[in-house]
Amino acid sequence: MEPGNRPASVSAFVGSPRRGGNTEILVDEILQGASEEGANPTKHRLSELQIGPCRGCDACRELGECVQKDDMPALLRRMEESHIWVFGTPVYWWGPTAQFKLFMDRWYGAGAIVHPKGKLAILAVTLGDTQASTARHTVGMFEDALRYLDVELHATVIAAGVNARGEIRGFTDVLERARRTGRDAVAAFTDIGNRKGAT
Ligand SMILES: Cc1cc2nc3c(=O)[nH]c(=O)nc-3n(C[C@H](O)[C@H](O)[C@H](O)COP(=O)(O)O)c2cc1C
Numbered sequence: 535m536e537p538g539n540r541p542a543s544v545s546a547f548v549g550s551p552r553r554g555g556n557t558e559i560l561v562d563e564i565l566q567g568a569s570e571e572g573a574n575p576t577k578h579r580l581s582e583l584q585i586g587p588c589r590g591c592d593a594c595r596e597l598g599e600c601v602q603k604d605d606m607p608a609l610l611r612r613m614e615e616s617h618i619w620v621f622g623t624p625v626y627w628w629g630p631t632a633q634f635k636l637f638m639d640r641w642y643g644a645g646a647i648v649h650p651k652g653k654l655a656i657l658a659v660t661l662g663d664t665q666a667s668t669a670r671h672t673v674g675m676f677e678d679a680l681r682y683l684d685v686e687l688h689a690t691v692i693a694a695g696v697n698a699r700g701e702i703r704g705f706t707d708v709l710e711r712a713r714r715t716g717r718d719a720v721a722a723f724t725d726i727g728n729r730k731g732a733t
Pocket residue numbers: 550551552554555556557558624625626627628629660661662663664668696697698699700
């Protein structure tokens with residue numbers, strides 16, 4: 535696909551086990567914004583997929599793929615096909631959810647399938663604490679991991695002070711920011727594509 539000519543391909547990966555919860559609502563707003571710029575996003579609820587924990591066996595380094603037969607190869611292919619990744623997780627004990635961490639650990643050894651350089655990422659984080667700084671370890675983990683992968687973190691949207699399922703609907707300013715972020719990311723990707731002629 536030629537960025538600049540066709541809209542970016544956008545995929546979201548949601549780590550909350552709560553369907554229709556705050557994280558999913560926040561991610562949906564980002565995807566809505568991306569759609570408004572012409573993208574046709576897909577969303578993956580990690581808790582509803584089979585993702586085994588990395589076994590640290592290093593077989594992927596030789597085989598180019600994991601020995602586990604689960605939903606992860608399809609997710610990795612989707613990551614490769616996408617120009618923009620949207621990662622959503624609530625804060626659980628200062629970190630991401632276990633479901634998200636399972637997914638992330640399996641990026642290890644995926645270099646034959648996913649070529650991250652040139653992708654854009656958006657991070658969406660929800661938490662019960664009213665202080666956004668409580669998300670610092672979660673956000674820092676993503677910032678470091680994406681830097682390591684040479685992926686540009688386009689924006690981080692944090693919704694603090696949300697606990698009950700759907701409570702975030704009352705936080706219209708955060709939702710508006712999320713929607714704008716989705717729109718901007720697709721526009722930025724198009725700009726980058728035009729500048730670099732990237733694929
Ligand atoms: C197991 C568990 C651990 C949590 N740990 C934290 C935490 O460390 N800090 C915090 O601010 N909120 C914490 N929360 C609150 C969630 O981050 C918050 O309710 C969030 O909005 C849930 O998002 P969801 O509706 O998408 O599942 C925790 C919730 C659960 C269920």
